[in-house]
Amino acid sequence: MPVILQNSHVSPEVCLMTIKNTSGRAGQFYMLRPTKVLDPLLGRPISIHDCVDGNCSFLYRIAGKGTKLMSEMRAGDTIEAYGPYGNGFEPVDSDIRLIGGGIGIAPLYFLARTHKAMYPNRVIEAYLGFVEKPFMLQYFRAVADFVYVRVGGYITADVPFEENVINYACGPNPMMKAAKEEAEKKNSKLFLSLEAHMACGVGACLGCTCPTVSGNKRVCKDGPVFLASEVSFE
Amino acid sequence: MSRLTTNLLGIQLKNPVIAASGTFGFGKEYEGYFDPSVLGGISGKGLTLHGSKGNSGIRVCETPAGMMNSIGLENPGVAHFVKHECHVMRSTGAAVICNLGGHSIEDYVKATQMINDADIDILELNISCPNVKEGGMAFGMCGKTAAEVVKKVKAVTKFPLMVKLSPNASDISEVARAVEDAGADAISLINTLLGMRIDVRSKKPIFNNVYAGVSGPAVMPIALRMVHSVCKAVKIPVVGLGGISSYTDALEFIMAGATAIQVGTATFANPFAMPQIIEGLEKYCVQNKLENISEIRGIINK
Structure with a gap:
């Protein structure tokens, strides 16, 4: 059973947990489940925030019973960690722009770090939006060439979508929808990392399907990263 | 012969543990965790x-110790299954159970005829899905309508017929007797229990269909009671399911009279649930000096 190396608050509502012997690519996620608990029954789908020396860290917001229990776990405790799941971000040799809303910034940090390592001469810009107090900015400042922060309102309103820069967005659905609309207006390529209620994480339960231009897709298995032009928002 | 070998409708199952419909795709989704050939059988995603x-x-x-779903039988259709998915299921090495739902008797009969061309072992007739408005569960709510569809399907299928019952019927034993009389070769139960949740922030039901199916450990004692009651009501084999998540849960269903068991929601919480249950049953047989698990089948009724 995977062991927790560290688990601490980065803000009153957001925690960072590192789990030993886990792996994955940027954009992939794990189903994390406090051991031996029946309520809640299922794992929480949490994206990988970083992975160093075979230990992944997960940035998560305390949103309900499951994440509350997770926040109370300590270094040395064991946790059920199933994954890595999902397709992850495809690395592209291009300047990139990250658009994160709230806890949606989590997978974008790993993407930025991976991208910087693969294409050191490419420019990375991060546009990060928060409802209240921002968090984890120092992480982004360490790896991105430019970090823009907005508190309140839609971060997408401030993003200069451009044809020659590839955008990656992760955040609440209204933000994703707005990002898709803006990107399409400017003919700018945009990838979305979607979030959905899910039970299994492996494509079996069909609980997380989202409508796309080519029929229903499973967020857990076919995603969570989709080209924005493929996704049909309800 | 292994201690867990189980004969279900003439099909030799390696063990009495079957993946429940709708929780295991068409057999390949959990390959990263375990080899599906260790399973007794796999019931595929419900088809229409x-x-x-x-x-x-x-x-x-999620609900305390359980979950709710309102998938609504998303599936690729019977023709696609016959052409592509039944071979995938066969390649797993577990017994192949094809789960079929429907909106009308004509649909059930037409689909059954098409499935005759598929390489499967058992047809599981779903007259109990609570999440499709046009029917599904409607057929399983009383003995008369259940018997009608079972009779028509039995007349055309070339496979052994297992009928999956709904716990939402007012008298599930009455439905069980009716489908037995109509020609069912086996019965599986329970499908999910109809439930409801409201999002207090939006002041709206969580599910667009308002009601949805409850499953998981929370429903296990209810499922066990119904399996026990149906086992006493009919002579045909009964496959028990509903909240089974450990080998002791499985033993309870077998002791109540179930020939085999299905595991569903438990796999979502713990992908290793089924192999762990199989291992637990094997150890139990060794420790209790059982030549075969069937020796304790229905033991509480003896």
């Missing part, structure tokens, strides 16, 4: 004649 996109809106949510 023409396929379906399923329900819109939120499809799953």
Whole structure:
């Protein structure tokens, strides 16, 4: 059973947990489940925030019973960690722009770090939006060439979508929808990392399907990263 | 012969543990965790004649020690299954159970005829899905309508017929007797229990269909009671399911009279649930000096 190396608050509502012997690519996620608990029954789908020396860290917001229990776990405790799941971000040799809303910034940090390592001469810009107090900015400042922060309102309103820069967005659905609309207006390529209620994480339960231009897709298995032009928002 | 070998309708199962419909795709999704050939059988995702996109809106949510779903039988349709998926299921090495739902008797019959061309072992007739408006569960709510569809399907299928019952019927034993009389070769139960949740922030039901199916450990004692009651009501084999998540849960269903058991929601919480149950049953047989697990089948009724 995977062991927790560290688990601490980065803000009153957001925690960072590192789990030993886990792996994955940027954009992939794990189903994390406090051991031996029946309520809640299922794992929480949490994206990988970083992975160093075979230990992944997960940035998560305390949103309900499951994440509350997770926040109370300590270094040395064991946790059920199933994954890595999902397709992850495809690395592209291009300047990139990250658009994160709230806890949606989590997978974008790993993407930025991976991208910087693969294409050191490419420019990375991060546009990060928060409802209240921002968090984890120092992480982004360490790896991105430019970090823009907005508190309140839609971060997408401030993003200069451009044809020659590839955008990656992760955040609440209204933000994703707005990002898709803006990107399409400017003919700018945009990838979305979607979030959905899910039970299994492996494509079996069909609980997380989202409508796309080519029929229903499973967020857990076919995603969570989709080209924005493929996704049909309800 | 292994201690867990189980004969279900003439099919030799390696063990009495079957993946429940709708929780195991067509058999390949959990390959990263274990070899599906260790399973007694796999019941595939519930099919409908023409396929379906399923329900819109939120499809799953959690409840204490359980979950709810309103998938709405999203599936690729019977023709696709016959052409592509039944071979995938066969290649797993577990017994192949094809689960079929429907909106009308004509649909059920047409689909059954098409499935005759598929390489499967058992047809599981779903007259108990609570999440499709056009029917599904409607057939399983009383003995008369259940018997009608079972009789028609039995007349055309070339496979052994297992009928999956709904716990939402007012008298599930009455439905069980009716489908037995109509020609069912076996019965599986229970499908999910109809439930409801409300999002207090939006002041709206969580599910677009308002009601949805409850499953998981929370429903296990209810499922066990119904399996026990149906086992006493009919002579045909009964496959028990509903909240089974450990080998002791499985033993309870077998002691109540079930020939085999299915595991569903438990796999979502713990992908290793089924291999762990199989291992637990094997150890139990060794420790209790059972030549075969069937020696304790229905033991509480003896």
